[in-house]
Amino acid sequence: MNFIDVMALIHPALAVAVVFPIIGMVVNFAWQTRQRRLQTAEAGGKSKIPPVVGQEHVKLGRWLTGSVVGVTLIALAYSIYFKGVFKDLTPEKTPQAIFIILIFLATLASLFFLYRAKPPQKLWRGVFAVLTGMGIIILGFQEGVFRRGYEWQVSHYYYGVTAALLMILSLAIVPDIYKNKNWRIAHIVLNCVALVLFFGQGLTGARDLLEIPLSWQLEYVNKCDWKNKVCPTSQSQQSINYSVASQGFPLDLGHH
Ligand code: HEM
Ligand code: HEM
Structure with missing residues (x-):
């Protein structure tokens, strides 16, 4: 394998070895949190499920958001660097290359501040969530990114970006999920969709690996x-x- 092929492996390897195990744990705790709530909601209901499952779900959920956004940015960085403006960089293309680097840094900074925004800071949670999401979308528009627009229904790119945006939203609304039942229901529904998308990522990602040849x-x-x-x-x-x-x-x- 050449250097470029090894670089291409980083994203799928991290997705399989890091992101998917976290998804498994987050979903397991989500299921237990839900079951516990249903069991204790019954009149005089008791549950054998310990109360910490909710906290464990959120603790790992916070890691999940970071890891999904992380692998997404790694995939985009690879495509833009090896197939976009950075390939055969000319003086005319330099401003665009600088713009892309700045958007990358701004996206990472927004995610960092989204993690730091504490519960009462509703406005800031909103602002940094929108900025992080916008960063991913702007980077996704760049040359070199394979979006499979002619077959968007089975596009690894569109599934992945949607899933990443849903993870950012989950992180941004954590205090609201605790406080408000509607947000909680919305969280469950949206993240069941995310779960289907993650399954789709396993499928479409494996397909793309089959389709893309080694550089030589x-x-x-x-x-x-x-x-x-x-x-x-x-x-x-x-x-x-x-x-x-x-x-x-x-x-x-x-x-x-
Ligand atoms: C595949 C991803 C996810 C799924 C399927 C999922 C699903 C669920 C479910 C079913 C519940 C239980 C709701 C109830 O008790 O009625 C829940 C609770 C919650 N989730 Fe998630 N979730 C996911 C990811 C995340 C992420 C990434 C975060 C935040 C970073 C998060 C934050 C929360 C919070 C704060 C609660 C409330 C916990 C509690 O009541 O103790 N979730 N989630
Ligand atoms: C959490 C799961 C995943 C997310 C959010 C995700 C997201 C993305 C995104 C946004 C791209 C950018 C497309 C481009 O730049 O061309 C991409 C590319 C890619 N991903 Fe993933 N991915 C995930 C899992 C996987 C898995 C499990 C595999 C393989 C086993 C995989 C294989 C690939 C490959 C080969 C590419 C480059 C080729 C292409 O664009 O189709 N991904 N991914």
């Missing part, structure tokens, strides 16, 4: 006709090269 194979794989699912043999190479070029086939680095 790219030149050859790009000669394939993805529509008709054929690759050139040595004899047919020239004619396929010609037909791909004449169709204006979108040769995106590693994508099709």
Whole structure:
């Protein structure tokens, strides 16, 4: 593997080895918190589930937000750095590159301050949550990011960004979930959606790993006709090269 391929592994490896185990723990505690509430809500109801499950859910939930936003930013940084303006940087593109670096730093700073905003600071929680989310969206618009717009229903990018935004929202409304029943219900419904999206990330991420070739194979794989699912043999190479070029086939680095 070349350096660029090893770099491409960082995001999926962290998602599998760090983020998904945390999701498992957070969901387990969420389920217990809910069951405990239902059991104790019954008249004279008692529950064998200890009361700490709620606190454990939130403690790990806070880690989950950071880790999901973290892997999202790593994926975006990889794509923008290796496939966007930073590749073949020219003086005209430098301001855009600086802008991107500043947005990255601002996004990280916003997330940091969102963690720091204490319960009464409703306004600041809102402001930093919106800024963190906006940072991710602006970075997602950059050149090099593969959004799969032609098949957005199964896009790893759109699922991932939506899930990250839902995690940011959860972190921002923690005090409201305790105080207000409507927020609590909203939290459950939205994060059940997030759970489905996370499952989708496992699926679409694994698919994308299958589709993206190693860097030294790219030149050859790009000669394939993805529509008709054929690759050139040595004899047919020239004619396929010609037909791909004449169709204006979108040769995106590693994508099709
Ligand atoms: C996949 C992700 C998540 C799911 C499925 C989920 C689901 C739930 C459920 C079912 C409850 C119990 C509600 C009840 O007792 O009626 C809950 C409570 C709560 N969640 Fe989450 N949640 C997730 C992530 C998060 C995150 C990331 C945070 C914050 C950083 C968070 C903060 C809270 C808080 C503060 C409570 C109230 C705890 C309590 O009543 O003691 N959750 N969540
Ligand atoms: C919490 C879970 C995950 C989130 C939030 C997430 C998010 C993202 C985002 C936002 C991108 C940016 C797209 C781009 O820059 O081109 C991306 C790319 C990528 N992710 Fe994930 N991801 C997650 C899990 C996974 C998993 C489990 C795998 C593989 C096993 C994976 C494999 C990839 C690959 C190969 C790319 C680059 C290619 C592409 O854009 O399709 N991801 N991810």
